Amino acid sequence: MAAAKSVVLVVISCCLIAASNAQNIFSPLMLGYYNRPGICKQNPEVIIQQIVNGSVAADRTLAAGLLRMHFHDAFVRGTEASVLLKSPNNDAERNAIPNLSLRGFEVIDAAKAAVEKVCPNVVSCADILALAARDSVVAIGGPWWPVPTGRRDGVQSHASETTDLPPPSANFTQLLSMFQKKNLDKVDLVALSAAHTIGRGHCGAFSSRIYDAAGNNAIDPTLDAAYANKLRGFCPPRDTVTTVEMDPNSSLNFDSHYFQAVLAKQGLFKSDAALLTDAGARSLVQTGASAPIIFKSQFGFSMTKMGKIGVLTGRPGEPPSQIRKQCAFVNP
Numbered sequence: 001m002a003a004a005k006s007v008v009l010v011v012i013s014c015c016l017i018a019a020s021n022a023q024n025i026f027s028p029l030m031l032g033y034y035n036r037p038g039i040c041k042q043n044p045e046v047i048i049q050q051i052v053n054g055s056v057a058a059d060r061t062l063a064a065g066l067l068r069m070h071f072h073d074a075f076v077r078g079t080e081a082s083v084l085l086k087s088p089n090n091d092a093e094r095n096a097i098p099n100l101s102l103r104g105f106e107v108i109d110a111a112k113a114a115v116e117k118v119c120p121n122v123v124s125c126a127d128i129l130a131l132a133a134r135d136s137v138v139a140i141g142g143p144w145w146p147v148p149t150g151r152r153d154g155v156q157s158h159a160s161e162t163t164d165l166p167p168p169s170a171n172f173t174q175l176l177s178m179f180q181k182k183n184l185d186k187v188d189l190v191a192l193s194a195a196h197t198i199g200r201g202h203c204g205a206f207s208s209r210i211y212d213a214a215g216n217n218a219i220d221p222t223l224d225a226a227y228a229n230k231l232r233g234f235c236p237p238r239d240t241v242t243t244v245e246m247d248p249n250s251s252l253n254f255d256s257h258y259f260q261a262v263l264a265k266q267g268l269f270k271s272d273a274a275l276l277t278d279a280g281a282r283s284l285v286q287t288g289a290s291a292p293i294i295f296k297s298q299f300g301f302s303m304t305k306m307g308k309i310g311v312l313t314g315r316p317g318e319p320p321s322q323i324r325k326q327c328a329f330v331n332p
Ligand code: HEM
Pocket: 063, 064, 065, 067, 068, 071, 100, 101, 103, 166, 167, 168, 169, 170, 175, 192, 193, 195, 196, 198, 199, 200, 201, 202, 203, 205, 269, 271
């Protein structure tokens, strides 16, 4: 009898545990995931925002760094912070060529350290990066967008997988197919490309447009010749260190100048110019140029969508995941 009772107890407690785990295991992303009662004694989103505001106030260029880092995270393995991992063999995503110049790792580390002090082992690095990208854009006067939270962190990162990132040499067909593989459509492609309204690019990412890969000294006909000559002034042939503003004179402001630049054949990369080669995309570029408010709301909508690519929430069948203690390392 006693034995039977304890079996029943075991069964009941097993199922209670299973049921309470199930709430965590099956919870999809939701707004304010960490702001529910009993999760954290202070809303971690506010702590993250404070750190991001402080960092961007000290160095406005970090907004571009954090926005781009979120994009690179999302496109490779999903929005699960694989971009933050360090590898002892230097073969993680951040060691790959397109990582070039990823910036803002220290902001994520500072935000993680600050939230760990308040509620350790609760807030994922993937959520911190998604929130920081949004908050940094808001901090420079750009649009706000909702960032549902509840992501968990992945446990793998491979330099070889950065081939999922579109190269600056991509044509429209390639860009669209790479975005479609991530469940993003043409509207998202055009809206998100306008992230290049902030930040800088290395000469090497567009030098073939101003010097010609074949060494003929020819200028890419899809690039405005006067602008190309100006770029030559910044970038001597084979320069690997100089960077130039992607949106001239306004690379620290989140505006819709990017679209004006693209229409004037002053998009910096071939991938920017490629948006004019598709009729539908071209008309979206025109809309973006003439209706900044529509652009900003679409940008936010597409960012929320990008932030959902390949998220890990601990559901059965998903790759292993965790809440990392340090964003650069999987838990020991
Ligand atoms: C459409 C395909 C895209 C291509 C081919 C592309 C390519 C590039 C390249 C080559 C750079 C310059 C990197 C360097 O030379 O240091 C760059 C910078 C940047 N990209 Fe993109 N990108 C794309 C889409 C995006 C998206 C979707 C976002 C974000 C939503 C984004 C955000 C940025 C930002 C903010 C920078 C400036 C980074 C800084 O100043 O540190 N890009 N991109």
